[in-house]
Amino acid sequence: MPGTLGAVSLDNAGAEKLSLHAVQGFQVEYTMDVQAVKLGGTVYVDISSMSRALRLLSKRDGGQLAIMYSDKGNKTVCRLIEGSNFVDFLPQNPGRPQRVVQLRSAPVLWKKSLWLRAVDAVRLFSLWMDREVVYDQQQGRIDAFLWSSQPDSKKSKVGIVRAEDRHISDGPAPRYKGPTTLNALEVSELANGVVIRIKATGSKSAASFIKPGKKSTASLTLQTAKGDPADFFRTFSQGLLKEIRAIPLGNGAVQIDISLNNEFYKVKSSEYQWDSATNTYVISIMSDIDVQAVYRAEKEKRIRQELARDLQKWKFDTIVLDAGHGGKDPGAVGKGGTREKDIVLRIVRYLGAVIKKEWPEIKVVYTRSDDRFIPLKQRGKIANRSDGKLFVSVHCNAAENRSAKGAEVYILGPHKNDAALRVAMLENAAIKQEEDYKNKYRGFSEEHTIMSSLAQNAFTLQSKDAARHVLEGMEKKTDINGRGVRQAGFMVLWTPSMPSLLVEAGYLSNSGEEKVLRQTNVQRNIASGIFNGLKRYRATYEKQQVASSAREGKEG
Numbered sequence: 001m002p003g004t005l006g007a008v009s010l011d012n013a014g015a016e017k018l019s020l021h022a023v024q025g026f027q028v029e030y031t032m033d034v035q036a037v038k039l040g041g042t043v044y045v046d047i048s049s050m051s052r053a054l055r056l057l058s059k060r061d062g063g064q065l066a067i068m069y070s071d072k073g074n075k076t077v078c079r080l081i082e083g084s085n086f087v088d089f090l091p092q093n094p095g096r097p098q099r100v101v102q103l104r105s106a107p108v109l110w111k112k113s114l115w116l117r118a119v120d121a122v123r124l125f126s127l128w129m130d131r132e133v134v135y136d137q138q139q140g141r142i143d144a145f146l147w148s149s150q151p152d153s154k155k156s157k158v159g160i161v162r163a164e165d166r167h168i169s170d171g172p173a174p175r176y177k178g179p180t181t182l183n184a185l186e187v188s189e190l191a192n193g194v195v196i197r198i199k200a201t202g203s204k205s206a207a208s209f210i211k212p213g214k215k216s217t218a219s220l221t222l223q224t225a226k227g228d229p230a231d232f233f234r235t236f237s238q239g240l241l242k243e244i245r246a247i248p249l250g251n252g253a254v255q256i257d258i259s260l261n262n263e264f265y266k267v268k269s270s271e272y273q274w275d276s277a278t279n280t281y282v283i284s285i286m287s288d289i290d291v292q293a294v295y296r297a298e299k300e301k302r303i304r305q306e307l308a309r310d311l312q313k314w315k316f317d318t319i320v321l322d323a324g325h326g327g328k329d330p331g332a333v334g335k336g337g338t339r340e341k342d343i344v345l346r347i348v349r350y351l352g353a354v355i356k357k358e359w360p361e362i363k364v365v366y367t368r369s370d371d372r373f374i375p376l377k378q379r380g381k382i383a384n385r386s387d388g389k390l391f392v393s394v395h396c397n398a399a400e401n402r403s404a405k406g407a408e409v410y411i412l413g414p415h416k417n418d419a420a421l422r423v424a425m426l427e428n429a430a431i432k433q434e435e436d437y438k439n440k441y442r443g444f445s446e447e448h449t450i451m452s453s454l455a456q457n458a459f460t461l462q463s464k465d466a467a468r469h470v471l472e473g474m475e476k477k478t479d480i481n482g483r484g485v486r487q488a489g490f491m492v493l494w495t496p497s498m499p500s501l502l503v504e505a506g507y508l509s510n511s512g513e514e515k516v517l518r519q520t521n522v523q524r525n526i527a528s529g530i531f532n533g534l535k536r537y538r539a540t541y542e543k544q545q546v547a548s549s550a551r552e553g554k555e556g
């Protein structure tokens with residue numbers, strides 16, 4: 001079933017109302033609609049439309065979308081490709097680092113637009129533009145805080161003390177009678193200040209408020225009041241407030257002392273008011289906080305949470321096994337009639353069985369478990385959809401030189417030599433078996449290969465590690481000589497968003513090796529050799545995971 005597996009279809013999606021609210025500076029804001037659809041509870045946005053709302057230019061070419069962004073003279077192009085979880089940030093200025101990020105889902109081409117899950121779209125723009133972009137599904141809105149990161153723009157909407165927080169009533173004052181008694185203390189801490197409320201009964205006391213000015217204390221003295229000092233003693237471990245304390249003065253007055261933390265906070269203004277409606281003495285102290293710092297802290301917190309989730313995501317729990325070729329594509333065929341597609345399917349089945357037995361907790365996903373044709377691109381999509389943590393593709397080799405023999409393990413990368421290129425071309429030739437391959441693989445050019453190897457860079461080290469262990473494992477288990485770990489631009493290794501390797505178990509073009517590869521015990525040994533390699537790889541992989549999560553913990 002070529003072309004139907006893996007891809008999300010938005011044909012049944014319904015229209016979804018979504019607006020983007022952008023804050024570009026203090027009181028410089030605008031709102032624009034973004035094209036969105038909803039499918040089974042998941043909201044997808046048209047990335048071009050979202051780019052427009054962010055005032056960015058974008059250009060689509062087939063399944064590729066390029067978005068242009070310029071920040072303080074640094075221009076970058078963000079490139080997305082239909083079906084690929086990897087996004088490229090390509091700097092247009094020389095010497096700037098290139099970045100590749102991985103999304104949790106891949107863009108979908110639908111109605112001549114690229115669509116991405118809204119949660120992934122906001123993450124993409126946040127990472128790329130280094131600005132806060134947040135999606136609120138309930139409100140149907142995206143908030144983009146695009147203000148400059150330069151220190152001169154400090155104003156924001158973060159945690160402003162609003163009038164209603166101060167609860168000051170303007171209405172006529174009720175008559176309060178009797179002695180003034182202070183009953184309760186209420187403190188609201190906000191990002192840009194604090195509001196202290198002292199609730200009282202009895203008549204209104206005359207009061208004098210001493211502003212903190214440059215000192216670290218403010219005080220409110222109520223001329224005729226009583227109250228239990230214990231009810232008004234409060235200390236604070238962080239933020240603008242350090243301590244609040246009520247001190248009974250000898251003459252029947254009470255002084256409320258407020259100590260402030262002015263090492264990190266500068267007091268901008270302060271005021272005292274009596275709220276007649278509730279008989280409450282209200283002190284507000286506004287601090288000149290660094291909104292950027294608050295925003296950074298919030299962002300860091302969220303990134304840490306995301307990283308923690310990502311680590312969880314990278315838990316080694318799923319292996320994707322890919323038996324090369326199949327169906328109408330036999331792969332290499334030996335002189336004795338041995339077909340690559342049959343040998344590799346058996347090896348992969350044995351490998352799957354060993355994994356199931358030794359690692360019952362690990363899910364094994366097969367791109368094919370019988371003799372059927374699966375397009376190359378589809379194999380990567382199956383892997384991505386199953387959230388695999390390692391992709392192992394198994395093949396047998398063939399060469400015009402009939403004496404060539406031995407096993408090789410490949411990882412994706414630029415072809416290091418002609419031989420590697422030849423093997424890659426041989427395996428890539430499978431796409432010609434696919435209907436309409438010219439259209440489907442349009443854009444799979446040299447550029448594409450570079451792009452894909454860049455994307456795979458994120459996993460190159462892990463892939464190399466896995467490949468090395470697998471080759472060692474096979475050498476120990478079989479008489480087939482290991483010819484080394486190589487790099488080549490295999491198409492099947494392009495789409496998986498995970499460490500990936502391709503095993504060439506031996507040469508069917510070599511009549512001696514063809515005979516060996518036909519033997520069931522050899523096929524089993526190859527499988528168990530690969531498994532031993534995976535075992536070593538898994539051990540190092542999980543050690544690294546622990547190390548990186550420990551590092552994460554320290555930084556947090």
Ligand SMILES: [Zn+2]
Binds near residue numbers: 324331332395427
């Ligand atoms: Zn092959």
